[in-house]
Amino acid sequence: MRNIVSSVIAIVVITAFFGFGYPLVMTGFAQVAFKGQANGSLIEKNGTVVGSKLAAQAFTGKQYFHPRPSATSPAYNAGATTFANLGPTNPELAKNVKDAADAILKLEGPYNPGLTIHDIPVDAVTTSASGIDPDISPANAALQSRRVAAVRGLSLATVQKLIKENTIGRSWGFFGEPGVNVLELNLALDKLGGQH
């Protein structure tokens, strides 16, 4: 009985402090010190939210860089993230990879003479953990660069320069792996104009 009374009081006190006090203080801190990050790193263009720096969105147009495949429903759903969960020997995985590779060969082939499946970086045909991986590998960006340059009538050097500018290197040059943020890269391209 004594334990029950003590526990009930402790639960109330702990919930008040750790369930409200702590997160609300952190929220206050975040909203003051890091407002952009705290609200989802949203990107606005002409006053409209066009996406988040931290979430891939669907790009199918030839003038754009394309993100990695996504297993969410619909694809790139930043409100319901998920893995694909297909095992290493699952025939469905084999089919998905093959379909993705075929689509890339068809899309990039005309701009990259002699392109074969062996030139496709693995991240371009595999789903990410979140389904909204905002990045593609630099290798994947390089593969897409000729198409984007040709379609937009830009020089390859210009596109490569933009890729470089939108490559997120390792944190402090050390932690993690480099990736190219697809949304920011595409926004930078649109800003340049020259879309045909």
Next chain:
Amino acid sequence: MSAQGITQIVFYCVALIALGYPLGVFMARVYMADRVGGRRLRFLSSIENGFYRAVRTDATKEQDWKSYGTTVLVFSVLFFLLLYLIQRVQNHLFLNPDHMAGVPSHLSLNTAASFITNTNWQYYGGEYTMSYLTQMAGLAVQNFVSAAVGIAVLVAVIRGIARRSSGTLGNFWVDLYRTLVYILLPLAVIVAAILIWQGVPQTLHGHATAHTLQGATQTIARGPVASQIAIKQLGTNGGGFYNSNSGVPFENPTGLSNFVEMLSILLIPAGLVFMFGRMVLARRHAWAVFASMFVVFLLGVAVNLPSEQHGSQVLRASGVNITQGHGQSGGNMSDKEVRFGLANTAVWTTATSDASNGSVNGGFDAQTPFGGAVPLVNLFLGEVIFGGVGSGLYGMFFYIILAVFVAGLMVGRTPEWLGKKIEAREIKYAALGALFVPTMVLVLAALSIATKSGLASIFNSGVHGFTETLYAYDSQGNNNGSAFAGFGLTNFSADFGTIAMLLGRFVPMFAALALGGALAKKKIVPASAGTFRTDGATFVVLLVGVIALTAGLMIFPALTLGPIVEGLMH
């Protein structure tokens, strides 16, 4: 396996020891102090005493192991009921900007059990199931509390080892308060602040809507994420705010956030080993225990990383470029994120399964057969390689006792550990603590495989489906919480999981408390020339060997049916 990747792994190990050691020293002082803060920070003990008055406990009065255990149980059961209730009625409560419905009963039960037992198994996707109230005031509170309960019990058991001819192990409310306020809270504030800076949301605004460049509408889930992720990593909880856990950029946006979260997984468990060494005045022994854990940890990375780099069968056969270098990390990138690459996913996978954390930064279901076998085996070892906060080290005590027992048999002496004679009673508690969960896991997995209702949860067919099932009960029974996430929710799997998590938490916990109680009563036997030394390389080999021979051999037959068969397939 790039040189860059290896350097990151080495740096991680160095940082773990460099930060874990002082943390352990600090924790030992917190638990051994009569009053924390001394004269200069008198307000600390004033607040602390206020808490003791509020919960009506006399902080100077200690409890024996049964009383300590009963308090833990009552406290946990009541919190369990509250957590269940919050989920069921969240649709009628406040802080629900996106109008989440009430959570169904079997799922609520499973989730409540999951969070009070420090498991954080998730049969739901947080961002589309739970209201902010449930996440913040329900689940995240348990991230603090279940971690604190584990550490409190460990501290009590350590007192039992350190004391002589004593009937008591400490006062639960004191240990709980000090863990929450002096250890977990400061660390959580620091980590949460770093995560916010790196881009993890911390807001009460509901989901954002974006109008994409191609004219579609995109929902972007956010919320009070950073405060929850910080403690989820530190308290070996692992329950994500989002479905894909720390693979989601909003939970883990950068290489730096990944490093901090990954370090947080093992930080407190590593610190506790050093704390133990100080509290029982056997620092060399603690180093030997740490070394044993560290060796098994490195072994895990050494198997997982090359397997993943080699790639899955499907990817190798497909012909796409999986070679590391030239602007990609290559390998098995299925269900992995570009910004982490292979090395950071391998370390995370190994750390999270060693430490009963269960958070993931990449999907386990898609790992290669041998890569995925690493977490599977790590869990099965009973989460004693660093292990859950508190529970990992008291779980390791079972194996240490079995190890000195085996050593005693070999030299024909009564085994001793830290000056205490190990006798029949202690061996029984240790055997119960070490063997109960693995046995239960195998039985539950077998029942699940043998029944239609159990089979309904399987996502990948064939051998891999067996591994999914085994992993589910392995993870829940050992209170880890990571998953081969294709394994699906049914009423059967929810309820079986609930049973696994509750028994998996409280049976070893009571075995540990009983062990602590029994050891506290004993006198100290002076060490002699014949005493088996528990602080050298021989002991490390023996301890790792005993773990491999008990839990390791128990999982082996099941391993051959799952990952090994799949690994041999083309």
